[in-house]
Amino acid sequence: MTHTDPVPDSVAPRPLARRLLAEFLGSALLVTVVVGSGIAAAQLSPDDTGIQLLENSTATVLGLAILILMLGPVSGAHFNPVVTIADWFLSRGDPQGFSAGHIAPYLVAQTAGAVGGSLLANAMFDVGTTFSDHQRASSGHLLGEVVATAGLVLLIFSLVRTDRTVVVAPAVGAYIGAAYWFTSSTSFANPAVSIGRMFSDTFAGIAPSSVPAFVVAQVVGAAIGVGLALALYPSGAAMPHTHQGESHV
Template identity: 50%
Template sequence: MTREMGRRLTAELLGTCLLVATVVGSGIMAQSLTKDFAVALLANSLATGAILIVLITILGPVSGAHFNPAVTMIFAAKRETSLIEAIAYILSQLAGGVLGTIAAHLMFAMPALGSAEKVRTGVGQWFAEAVATFGLVMVIRGGLRHQRAAVPWLVGLYITAAYWFTASTSFANPAVTLARSFTDTFSGIAPASVPAFVIGQLFGALAGLAVSTMLFANPKDLQREQ
């Protein structure tokens, strides 16, 4: 492994860790301060959107700030990263996500890892995860094509909104989904519910790739095709 690759993998691990720590930690804090689910969800969504803006801004120049196996898969499919690099990224993201749950639990004096009991299932929620991830890929690729500097804000604002317009509250990230199965708190998801969520996310990501490739193609590439 080169030093540069080590920097990139560290950025992916740390970024995913802080993202999950924010999702889980803000959920625990919200749940301890209010019994109103809507207020707790608002706090959770605002914290998640805010940390995404920060993390993508500071770590984007290092690794591209994927923090999400579905996003890495899309870049690999477009041959913008190699298969070996993509696998390394995904492993770092998965490890970072679990570390994020551990960090959140330890901050609130809870056991390092638990097992979520909150069942999240049904066609509506699976479809919601496909929609959420489809939109995320569209936002990322559209932002990179038209307004690269705005990508941190675009992603943060999109995820904040998607918490509210999707039935699943927009996990849209296999690493985050897995990590949230280890917390039996506000943001948890039962381990048995994880596979269907991830399948929905991957289908959504592939659909986002297909549509974004068509919509955001470089005019020069379109001329070559003609």
Template identity: 50%
Template structure:
């Protein structure tokens, strides 16, 4: 017997809660890592990476059946654009997904601060800018979109978490790859933060990367005619 499709309200709650939990994990683990690493940035980044990877895997596994576990406005837009026109969800639904993802990112940052007895309301002073950082964000986002679109059924959670963990280390930007993550981390003057002045460059690079990832995924698609 087929299961009932989750209501839009349930999907929005999943996107908000999932994005909040993801940002809480990213920022909270960064705070903890910085406190315990004794000034060793590599150790702090490794701890931050592991916490993010594990949290992302768990969140995709648990909330994926509800909303698809996008937690990322660009992922929402890419998946929406890939739907056949006759079956495409109304643009309003995609817009609401993005609104609730951004809300979740803010709430996740605030929750992390509250847990570590930090001022809840703050903004980052950590500048992340320059052509290398922007290129890194484009690469990170392109790879993320490609992995999501090419992941075999049932393996997206492991593949996405593994990719993000790797991209933390092979990209100069430590792989934000998510405008919602930029917003949440912009509101945290911590190890994981990004200054508001650096945010527009990151988001623009991520948008370019998402388009590149969508294009690359399209190159691997095969039609029925091409396989005959």
């Protein structure tokens, strides 16, 4: 390629506005999937919470993988504040790494999208929007969030640092689906999603009073995940960052 050749769209830097739109849209649709499938599950299987969780987790697995594939080439498909911050931290020594100046805009887009997704799901199922009264902040739930978030961050960046981003979408979907079942908290693992889900008093909701503790647990889990990624893969492959058009969640 000469200097006069156009840069292919697959590797061209993405304007920040386009990336923020992708993060907003992805976060919104992710929460719409989680909350909407939770409402549908409660309506379809009102007497069996196990079946409700199976229906909810299956929709989330498929929806998350599709959203990563669809929007990853634009923004990296973070959809998660702790993933954004971890990306910056792990790539901060790389001139091509995630810019610290883009952290705040990403977090705002993700959180606004998550709230919008909850409102959209409520409207589609005509359940109204009220704060959830589903208390979740027990010690077991918080430990579950630490475990879920640590595993998610470790998975993402172990794949990134070993140049296996092609499998991120199915791997992350599969991990979240499994974590619905093996963690006591059903694996929120995402501060933006936690905030969004407090706006729906349904199967997938979380009480506002539980959200701060969940966010703290998620931040702790993310720090553990980053530490493990560095310990296991100290000199990872070249990071495929968002402005290069690659997806790493």
